[in-house]
Amino acid sequence: MPLRSAEDAEPSDRPTAKRAGDRLPSVAAVYAMGIALLLALYTIVFAVTLDAGWPGALSTAIANVVPLAGLAAGFYLILHSAVLPRSVIAQGTWHIVLAPVFALSWYALVLVSLMLLRAIERGEMAFGTFSGVALVWQLFQGVVLYALVAACAYALRGGRQSAAVQIVASGPMQRYLTRQGDELVPIAVGDIVTITGAQDYAEVTTIAQRRHLVRLSLGEFEQRLPADEFLRIHRSVIVNLRHLDRAEPAGSGRMTLHLSNGQSVEASRTGARALRDRVI
Structure with missing residues (x-):
């Protein structure tokens, strides 16, 4: 049964997906870049919307992004091992369940992080919650961030882990x-x-x-x-x-x-x- 790798193929036959896949960054690199980008974005947003200056904006951003970093890593592993191998319908069902779980988990962890931040900055342990539009916006962010984690999981799985060699064979392959x-x-x-x-x-x-x-x-x-x-x-x-x-x-x-x-x-x-x- 003849097998031909991409290196042996004619230039017109070589799969471009292989060369593109080899240039993909590692999962750890994508994770680190994503967390750094979110930290920078949240710092800028809080600096503009909160009257707390850049140090206060950075600490509030950290209180939001640190819980997100842990959740993103955990949910990526769940998606990679338990969701993506399933059928399309099963994956859609899991996403419907996991998206609100992710959003609510992030919301709860952010509340705890903000409470600890207040305790460090002001010396008081006060537990607060979001309400009204702020609550809706926080949960909406959680769903959007889950979608980003899922998109990265699909992109890294399809681009990096799939076989990078074309099969050239006639009849049933061996x-x-x-x-x-x-x-x-x-x-x-x-x-x-x-x-x-x-x-x-x-x-x-x-x-x-x-x-x-x-x-x-x-x-x-x-x-x-x-x-x-x-x-x-x-x-x-x-x-x-x-x-x-x-x-x-x-x-x-x-x-x-x-x-x-x-x-x-x-x-x-x-x-x-x-x-x-x-x-x-």
Whole structure:
């Protein structure tokens, strides 16, 4: 099965996404730049709107941005590990839940930070709250900031972690190349356990429990897989039947598939019917 990397391709065939992806800053760099930018912006806003001078504006900005820094890091990890691998509908549902949670959490932490700031500056411990337009504006900021965190998570995931090599093959592919750091690593199709749709990408989990993204949609990936080994059990999940240990009913015509790497995935009614059709 011939494989050709981007370096071996003709100039017109080389994927521009690879070169652009290699120039992406690290997650830590994006995080640091974002926090520094927000701190600068909040300082300027508070200096203009509050009659407290630049030192007071900076301390108030810190009281707002420090809690945000912790929340942004925590919610990025949640998005990266638990939300982005899911189907588009599931992701939308999670965003509807997480956005207000993020906004309310930031609001509560800002109140605590401002209370501590007053205690340091004035020597008094007084807990205050926002009300009216100020409360609405604070919560709206929280939702917008959550959207920025989610946008960064999508951009970094799609641009950095997806396979950066084009697959050039005829017929069902047997292996392909993916990038790990500066190295190109071959992935044997037989080692794949599950493939999950993630927008225009597919997230692959191998028998060694390693995960990576490939720049193919789930439908495109399915067309290139050996049809006798792989089965689409859900709109967003393909499994390798070689790694199926057992399948059990899950109610309402669905089935739960237990795989050799310890994963358990649920087949839809259509997927369960397709699996039963494989029974000899």
